[in-house]
Amino acid sequence: MNRKQQFKEGLITNNPVLVQQIGMCATMAITTTLFNGIGMGLSVLIILTCCNVVVAALRKIIPDEIRLAIFVVVIAGFVTIVDLLLQAFIPALSAALGVFIPLIVVNCIIIGRAEAFCQKNTVKDSFFDGIFQGLGYTCVLIIMCVFREFVGSGRFGGGLIDVANGFRFTLDGTGGGIQIFPEEFGAAIMNLPFGGFLTLGLLIGLMQYALKRSEKKKKAAEHAAKEAALKEVEE
């Protein structure tokens, strides 16, 4: 399978959030600071890749009738492992994401990829599918976080960057971020779930517009090529 094609699918043409439109609940809920977005995105990426590999490896053993039950067991297992590791080693992230880490179990991206991709493809392909789809998800989260944080509270990089005592990265989520304009002038509604809906809707709209346009261009190019070929034949 073509890696480039897979990469493009994960990030753009078959992006899990913007095109497949799965896993949207957490997307809207946690995208309030850059720290949360990157943390959640990477957690999903790791869990997705692990689950993809295991499901693909077991795909010949798993009976069709109980495949969903087995997928859920595998996913729940990995989510619990990541949850425990986060609690033990990055407690700030675990505290910030709260219930949304355990909720990855029911995030449709993971079960969706297991069902749509891994049970029909090799371990290697599934591994890359996990990484690219995870990256696609992370990118969307980052865009949403940056947008909501900026419009909502006039900040960039909340939790991740601290500028109070010189520029530094804070990996424990304590950084205040870079204040671009005073917080009072921000549209606080963007920090609320409503802002999440709005941002996600705008992003999906933009994505669909871009996809349609590139499709039209492709069709027009094909059409022109056909006409040229016809003309040549006529001549």
Place this chain on the structure above:
Amino acid sequence: MNNKIVKLSMVLFVICAITAGILGIVNALTWERIDQITHQKEYEAYAAVLGSESGYTQVEFDKAAFPTVDSVNQSNDGNGYVVTSTFSGAQGNITMACGVGTDLKCTGISIIEHSETSGLGAVAASTSSAGEAFRAQFVGQDEGIALSKAGGSIDALAGATITSNAVTNATATSIKCIASLG
């Protein structure tokens, strides 16, 4: 047919058993650290709300009258009490430590555990400047503490009225509980 059911359940059982085994190992590797972090958090919360150099001693209180209160800890320095309580916030339970001085005024609050919405209610527990400012308002309040919407002087967190209200009420309850000790 029967054979098939047996086969299906065997496959499911084996996969579940392997998963459970792996989880057991991960749990064994991490529980000590998680436990340590929880204890440390609790201790830090106590120290943040009411400093005590000689530690704390748990004292009895009227559980029936104050069902949300988990424990009352008297400072061995004699400067007051730390009340821990668990109550419901906007998304789930919040566990909080509230310091109460001998003059029955709040000496500070610290949220130990919560599952509030990240970026909204969770700010009440965060170390960000907004979180610090929110908690600083509680220092010096007495049992009449209330949100500014309800005529008090606590400004609610933006977009998190339920969380702010729950924390305010819990502070009032904590102070009343100490008052009832006499």
